[in-house]
Amino acid sequence: MGGEGENTAVDLTAGDPADVENDNDRIITEEFKIWKKNTPFLYDIVMSHSLEWPSLTVQWLPDVSSLPDKDYETHKLILGTHTEQNEQNYLMIATVNLPKEDTEIDARKYDDERDEVGGFGGVDNKIEISVKLNHEGEVNRARYMPQNPFVIATKGPHADVCVFDVSRHPSVPANNTVRPEHRCTGHTKEGFGLAWNPHKEGGLLSGSEDMVVCYWDLKEAGKTVAATRQWKGHTAIVSDVAWHCSKPTLFGSVxxxxxxxxxxxxxxxxxxxxxxxxxxxxxINCLAFAPHSEFLLATGSNDRTVALWDMRNLSQKLHSLEGHRGDVFQVQWCPLDETVLASCSSDRRVHVWDMARIGEEQDEEDREDGPPELLFIHGGHTARVEDFSWNPNMERTIASVSMDNVLQVWQVADNVFNEGNEDEEEPADDDLE
Known part of the structure; x- marks a missing residue:
């Protein structure tokens, strides 16, 4: 398994709270130093960007642009802000310059000045905020509509779901007015669950703290849109909703x-x-249907596990992915590799799992690192990881955001991701901390 280097586990349940906090900070700092030292062996690219405020949400947009005379191409990310007190919140679009597939990159060392691994072409300002839209309160979740990526739905601290058409707004707000194209009503409390139907334009699902799942059809909608349907099968907060990837009317909630x-x-x-x-x-905090299998789905929980389910027999879980040391906030299948999924957690980690490795034999040393399906641990964050997103246009590449205002874009090293292939050269144990 590839990962952060040395895993550190310390019991911080006893003692003076101030001492415990200091010990915890010391451990986090030490773990980060070890991670940074090992990055050249574990990643082809790592980019770390300090945001002005934390983002609770991140999602790659599907479009990529490039110029023939440049060695990089420009990708885009959806972000939000979680500000303090009376500071204005924003829905944001960031541009991310990443090397073209045939570009030579230098992953030999971590560049402290640039906060990155994988320097290419001397390109400055690799991550920039290019669009800001005023938002009412923090952005809990933001997701684009697959049929028109300019259209982005958001959930915040209020009950309504807001829908913005980014193409109709200036890149910088002229004043403090919040002007969504649609305001979707039906909830009485805030939440995080949000999902566009990949098969039906304008079909939007939401789950909230009012224990309700709402659905809106926005294709011919006006400014204020009442929920077309409501479902009340839950007896507590609805944390997440997701559409089935191949059955247009099927969806799940947890x-x-x-x-x-x-x-x-x-x-x-x-x-x-x-x-x-x-x-x-x-x-249960999250769920995701597998894009390459009509029967497979995954759920993530505060019990620190990710569960795999077969819809043909939901009476028992297929398998439990164990390795996180905190609540699992998000789970997503890799769009470019059908057996791979990832999860993020309050333990400051993003785990990458490979279903194809479940049940593989391990020696004692490998077992100490985790189960065989635990392919990789991203240990670059120093606070809880709120959300992450697989890049649909670049292999092995993820964007992740944490509560310490950090956005990271990282690509797992090819030889780590494909460990076990005879043609791949692996780093020697002596090279890793």
């Missing part, structure tokens, strides 16, 4: 009631078609 519920938009009754009570031992 919540603090530990339930995994599967719904069908075509069903007249407002009842789930499948229900899994106690799908985890603790609250």
């Amino acid at each position: 919540g603090d009631d530990k339930q995994l519920l599967i719904w069908d938009l075509d069903e007249a009754k407002d009842a789930p078609v499948f229900a899994v009570p106690n799908a985890h031992e603790r609250e």
Whole structure:
């Protein structure tokens, strides 16, 4: 398994709170130093960018632009702000310059001045905020509509879901007015669950703290849009919602009631078609349907595990991915590798898993690093990782955001990702801390 280097586990449950906090800070600093020293062996690219405020959300946009005389291409990210007190919040678009596939990159050392590994072409300002739209309160979640990526839905500290068409707004706000194109009503509390239907333009799902799942059809909608449907099968906060990747009317929801519920938009009754009570031992925070399999889905929980499920038999989980040391906030399948998914956690880590490696034999030393399916641990964050996103246009590349205002864009080294191939040269153990 590739990862951060030495894992450090210390019991911080006893003692003076101030001492515990100091010890924790010391451990985090030491772990980060070890991670930074090992980055040249573990990554082809690492870029770290300090944001003015933390972002609770991140998502790659699908479009990429490039110029023939440049050795890089420009990707885009959706971000948000989580400001303090009366500071203005924003929905933001960032540009990220990444090397073209055939560009020679230098991953021999971590560049402290640039906060990166994988220097290429001397390109400055590799990550820049290019668009800012005023937003009411912090941006809990922001997701673009697949059929028109200029259209972005957001959830914040208020009950309504806001929908912005970025193409209709200036790149810098003229004043403090918040002007979404649509305001979607139906919830009574805030939340994080948000998902566009990949098969139907304008089909938007939301789950919130009011225990309700709402659906809107925005294709011919006006300024204020009432929910077309509401489902009330949960008995606690609805943490996340997600559409099935190949069945246009099927979707799932999870919540603090530990339930995994599967719904069908075509069903007249407002009842789930499948229900899994106690799908985890603790609250469930996220779910994702596999894009390359009509039966496979994953859920992440405060019980520190990611569970794999087969929709043909939801009476028991297929497998439990164990390795996180904190609540699992997000899970996403890799769009370019059908057996790979990733998860992020309050333990400051992003884990990359490979289903194809489940059950592989391990020696004692490998077992200490985690189960065989734990392909990689990203240890570059020094605070809880709120969200991450796989780049759909670049292999092995993820953007992740943490509560310490940091955005990181990183590409797992090819030889680490494809470890076990005879043609790949692996770093020697002596090279790693």
